[in-house]
Amino acid sequence: GQSLEQPSEVTAVEGAIVQINCTYQTSGFYGLSWYQQHDGGAPTFLSYNALDGLEETGRFSSFLSRSDSYGYLLLQELQMKDSASYFCAVRDSDPAGTALIFGKGTTLSVSS
């Protein structure tokens, strides 16, 4: 089966850099994705890594090391609006290969 581990909470101040880690165990691996969810809102897609290395999208970057079964989401120049929950996810190894398995989420609190 699949499982993902990520910290439950992270706190930081505006302007800082924060890293949210995710380790995974999967029977088949197709890549690691990240989603953001503000309180009371819907999850929204942030990034996806299929290969090892760093993917940058503005203030957010995502990293993957397949040999270590590990990835992280890096948020730079933190803003108050970045306070949200962040989920890592992998594709399930079901026959159709379309479902996602999500981690339990990391709640990021940004203070001024």
Add this chain to the structure above:
Amino acid sequence: NAGVTQTPKFRVLKTGQSMTLLCAQDMNHEYMYWYRQDPGMGLRLIHYSVGEGTTAKGEVPDGYNVSRLKKQNFLLGLESAAPSQTSVYFCASSSLLRTVYLHEQFFGPGTRLTVL
């Protein structure tokens, strides 16, 4: 485009009552999913569909049924609601390419269900 919409937004049921949650998408996506979200548990897959007329079980399917009679709609049914089904339910959709190459799903706003 409305994206993914869910009806209703809120609902309170009594134990044993039944209801249907409706999800609709206007992006012509092949794949649709139902998740439930409970505090500290993340998103857990209930059922999903890879095309019109097809459905499959996810991680937590017990107590739920689904139907996908039209490509744009995915219905989630609770035949006899239980307090353990109190949760926030999210519907999501995706295309083949976005799923395979990006793992990108588009989520609806959610339905907050309370079973008393």
